Amino acid sequence: MAETTFNTVQQHEKQPTTIVAKLNPIQKPFLTIGVLASIILLIAIVATTDWVQGTLYIIGLALGVTLLHARFGFTSAFRRLMSVGNVQGLQAHMVMLAVATTLFAIILSTGFSFTGNTPTGYVSPVGVSVLVGAFMFGIGMQLGSGCASGTLYSVGGGSSSMILTLMSFIVGSVIGAYHFTFWMEDTPALPPISIAESTGLGFFGGWTVQMVLFAGIYWLTVQIAKRKNPPSMKPLVTTTGWKKVVRGSWPLFAAAIILALLNALTLAVRGNPWGITSAFALWGGKALMLVGIDVSSWGYFTGANGEALTQTVLADSTSVMNFGIILGAFIAATAQGTFKPKKIKPGIAGASIVGGLLMGYGARLAFGCNIGAYFGGIASFSLHGWVWMVMAMLGTLLALFIRPLFGLKNPKPTDSVC
Numbered sequence: 001m002a003e004t005t006f007n008t009v010q011q012h013e014k015q016p017t018t019i020v021a022k023l024n025p026i027q028k029p030f031l032t033i034g035v036l037a038s039i040i041l042l043i044a045i046v047a048t049t050d051w052v053q054g055t056l057y058i059i060g061l062a063l064g065v066t067l068l069h070a071r072f073g074f075t076s077a078f079r080r081l082m083s084v085g086n087v088q089g090l091q092a093h094m095v096m097l098a099v100a101t102t103l104f105a106i107i108l109s110t111g112f113s114f115t116g117n118t119p120t121g122y123v124s125p126v127g128v129s130v131l132v133g134a135f136m137f138g139i140g141m142q143l144g145s146g147c148a149s150g151t152l153y154s155v156g157g158g159s160s161s162m163i164l165t166l167m168s169f170i171v172g173s174v175i176g177a178y179h180f181t182f183w184m185e186d187t188p189a190l191p192p193i194s195i196a197e198s199t200g201l202g203f204f205g206g207w208t209v210q211m212v213l214f215a216g217i218y219w220l221t222v223q224i225a226k227r228k229n230p231p232s233m234k235p236l237v238t239t240t241g242w243k244k245v246v247r248g249s250w251p252l253f254a255a256a257i258i259l260a261l262l263n264a265l266t267l268a269v270r271g272n273p274w275g276i277t278s279a280f281a282l283w284g285g286k287a288l289m290l291v292g293i294d295v296s297s298w299g300y301f302t303g304a305n306g307e308a309l310t311q312t313v314l315a316d317s318t319s320v321m322n323f324g325i326i327l328g329a330f331i332a333a334t335a336q337g338t339f340k341p342k343k344i345k346p347g348i349a350g351a352s353i354v355g356g357l358l359m360g361y362g363a364r365l366a367f368g369c370n371i372g373a374y375f376g377g378i379a380s381f382s383l384h385g386w387v388w389m390v391m392a393m394l395g396t397l398l399a400l401f402i403r404p405l406f407g408l409k410n411p412k413p414t415d416s417v418c
Contacts, residue, residue, distance in 0.1 A: 030330075063324065063331070064156055064325035082396050084230040086228075097260070102380075113269075123381070129189065132366075140398040141370070143406065147370040149325070165353075168352065169356045176363065189191060232417055248336075278395075
């Protein structure tokens, strides 16, 4: 019996995340539209701003392609872990964070930049706002069936319900911006803490600490898999040779490394790591300004955020990267032949709206989402990134009990795949 269980665990650990099979036909008309739209938008961005913005937009396209090709999930990784003990997604996160941390340490310690912008990581205060915001985000991403990056690439990939998630995400971000001053000034918080710079360890010492943490978490996931014997992730359909790059799905760990490289490239180009949700607050703020509501007096819209309200959205680096993610995912999906929007069931629609609102509001409180706070925060050696991870997982745990109320299913130990 013990031997059988051990063999089963071994099979799960070696279970590939892709499988070679027949692919859907390329959706040539949609693919053509996507490529043309991406080129036109690139020209508009460069003509309106400069090539730095154009480069960030191209990085966004690459991020969208990578996320879609691997269906790289933060939401699903947390849900699989907390529901059945599947650790494949979290293991990919640890690889991604290890690579990103290494590259960030080099860039931040040397001041390396392709554009002359001084690189600065995402290091934010740790306080009540982060605890509440990350917890809300954890619940929201499980109801909305996607995190910030997941929402964008799913919209580009043809998920109808994620349009509702995105719209309510923007609304939630604006409400969070409206309440921003209260959470920042009237709730207790520690100052920003960098494991590298605030502790005296330096970037090499901080890198060492984080590598130990990543290795420890990875070792723990292996123990969880042995004990839980969870179902494996359903492998994605792919092909062989060079066609795999354009048409087939990509292995999860390969995508993790690519995402880390692209985040580091973003840091070296614009001076800050990859982020997503600040653009949602900006879009919502601009929309309110158009209908006569002056948001410039809100505490959130001061400094750079206030200046962004008066400029074209193409001048906002986070916005152009978001546009790139959506278009990149659209191009990847049509190349795979998987762009097929479906009708939205009432329960899923309700969950998408509630989830989007919670994520939008939570991201403002927690200084970012799964990308800006979790991915970018931890890679920047910020303690708040680690706190965000823990609180989002606790939010995910609670959401497992809420999801069935909207007709959403959770993975079960008896499932063949999850």
